[in-house]
Amino acid sequence: MDNAELGAVGVIGAGAMGSGIAQVAATAGHPVFLCDAFEGAAERAQARIAADLAKRAAQGRLPAEEAAAIAARITPVAAAADLPACVVVIEAIAEDLDAKSALFEELGRTQPAATILATNTSSLSINAIAPAAAHPSRVLGLHFFNPPPAMKLVEVIRGETTVQDVLDAATALVVSWGKVAVRCASTPGFIVNRVARPFYGEAQRMVQEGVADPATIDACLRSAGFRMGPLELTDLIGQDVNLAVGTSVWNQTSRDPRYAPTPFQQGLVAAGHLGRKSSQGVYTYAADGTATDNVPDDAKVAELLASGVVTNPVARTLAMLVNEAVDLVDRGEAGSGDVDLAMTLGTGYPKGPIAWGREIGFRTVRDQLLELDAAFPGGRYRPSPALERIS
Ligand SMILES: NC(=O)c1ccc[n+]([C@@H]2O[C@H](COP(=O)([O-])OP(=O)(O)OC[C@H]3O[C@@H](n4cnc5c(N)ncnc54)[C@H](O)[C@@H]3O)[C@@H](O)[C@H]2O)c1
Structure with missing residues (x-):
């Protein structure tokens, strides 16, 4: 040419x-x-x-x-x-x-x-x-x-x-x-940086709640097809970089509790535990870059994956990802095909969240969110009105 x-x-x-x-x-x-x-x-x-x-x-x-x-x-x-x-x-x-x-x-x-x-x-x-x-x-x-x-x-x-x-x-x-x-x-975080927020946020919250240790939570998400667990991924991205993106989306949405940063991540950043680049984040890294303390408790992984949504890292994370994706589409900010393409290509998710929601059943997702909302009131887990309509 x-x-x-x-x-x-x-x-x-x-x-x-x-x-x-x-x-x-x-x-x-x-x-x-x-x-x-x-x-x-x-x-x-x-x-x-x-x-x-x-x-x-x-x-x-x-x-x-x-x-x-x-x-x-x-x-x-x-x-x-x-x-x-x-x-x-x-x-x-x-x-x-x-x-x-x-x-x-x-x-x-x-x-x-x-x-x-x-x-x-x-x-x-x-x-x-x-x-x-x-x-x-x-x-x-x-x-x-x-x-x-x-x-x-x-x-x-x-x-x-x-x-x-x-x-x-x-x-x-x-x-x-x-x-x-x-x-x-032009919506805060656009598609990828918006829809991905709960992938990190739910794992951090589950560590805070004492559901399991980070390695076990990461292993649960990997078992669902994610290439990396959320906690190890934030260590790779940099806890400071990831917190800055999340805080920016939170501030631009009038501090919607859906995007609120976690004390867990804020604590890591305040301590200088930024992830791989500082040899210490959620995990501790040896000189060759491998984590030294990321061994999951396999029995606990099996127990969590069989548990209800509040203590099930996969069900809880997927419910929130689906909710976020459906909401973006419902507000006319992106098309459902584009959201699924963006999340599979931009973040490497094994499936797009809309397709995943269809597979799980939007009604099930809505019910899971209502259960989470009852366990943790305050608006973070409110189902999108669109989820109410399509379920
Ligand atoms: N790094 C990422 O992963 C990523 C991904 C997507 C988008 N972005 C966005 O892309 C932009 C650049 O990010 P980056 O990671 O490449 O940053 P960077 O710091 O690597 O590069 C920025 C460059 O811009 C130059 N610069 C700064 N102010 C300038 C100005 N007024 N005129 C001309 N040059 C100027 C700097 O000297 C520097 O070389 C930012 O808006 C960032 O949010 C970054």
Whole structure:
């Protein structure tokens, strides 16, 4: 394909996400212009991408000429104002509303009116960022997952002002890059970071309640097909990172008890027990990264899996995942197919929560939530009104 025909792609922020997104767009054939506020960062990112691609070529995973051609399509530029006219500019700078607003104001002035302006924000509202640009109708979220070259999912987020042709063009573009696009409204946490909250929260609560030790709770969830248990997964993500996402969703939903952070996780973060990166989180890690204290009590796993919903880590977690997913769909924020795709591709769940709910039976899920609500009043376990209707 003629590269010039594909149009230039601008990427601002050459950190973990920006450099990955630049690589994805360059691999699809676009000329890519990459910039970063930190002097030399875009050049270093380009060199790193070139070295990674050369390594993959040496391993026989792609032709050497292709590796060189992809890297050559990425041009570091000094500032956003130096970008040529682009079909899309994607920003992946610091997660800071003021910084993003200033950048969109600048891009609104310096890019043609037809350019799509996208943010890779994980937690900020598109509705808060878009007004800074001269054409808020052309602003949307393109939420890639880490690392962008390997992760197939992109959440395409519509703000209140985003027009349909921008959503359609951006969706077509990321699909042409080999990604799977799901659509979502600009709602706190979008799909993945929203629906996944109870996966972590219920396990943390069950540790707090003394239902079982972390290793036993993780083993229960693995037995249901999850690749990792929630507690070991938060150690991998970083307890601080996971707590920050949860707290952001909680604050943006007027502190809905469904998303309330747990004293258990807050305690870990306060103690500096951030997970694998600090050698101590829920578990303790040896120098080679293996946990030294993650042995489950198998008899207890069997006992919990046969127990009622209040002390059954799988039933309780699934009930909450299904409730969250159904609620998102019911509010018109995402389609059920998109929610299931997002959760299987974005988090690697063995099944989408809507399909899982259908399998369990929505009435059963609702009854389980009512039982949980009776055991733990306060609103966290209230069934979504949609669950009442479809069960
Ligand atoms: N890391 C993830 O897993 C992940 C996943 C999805 C989305 N995101 C989002 O992507 C964005 C970037 O995250 P990251 O993990 O790549 O961060 P990062 O810290 O690795 O990279 C950010 C880069 O942006 C540069 N930068 C900061 N302010 C700038 C500005 N005003 N102009 C130009 N460059 C600037 C920094 O120098 C840095 O190189 C954030 O909005 C984050 O929420 C992150």
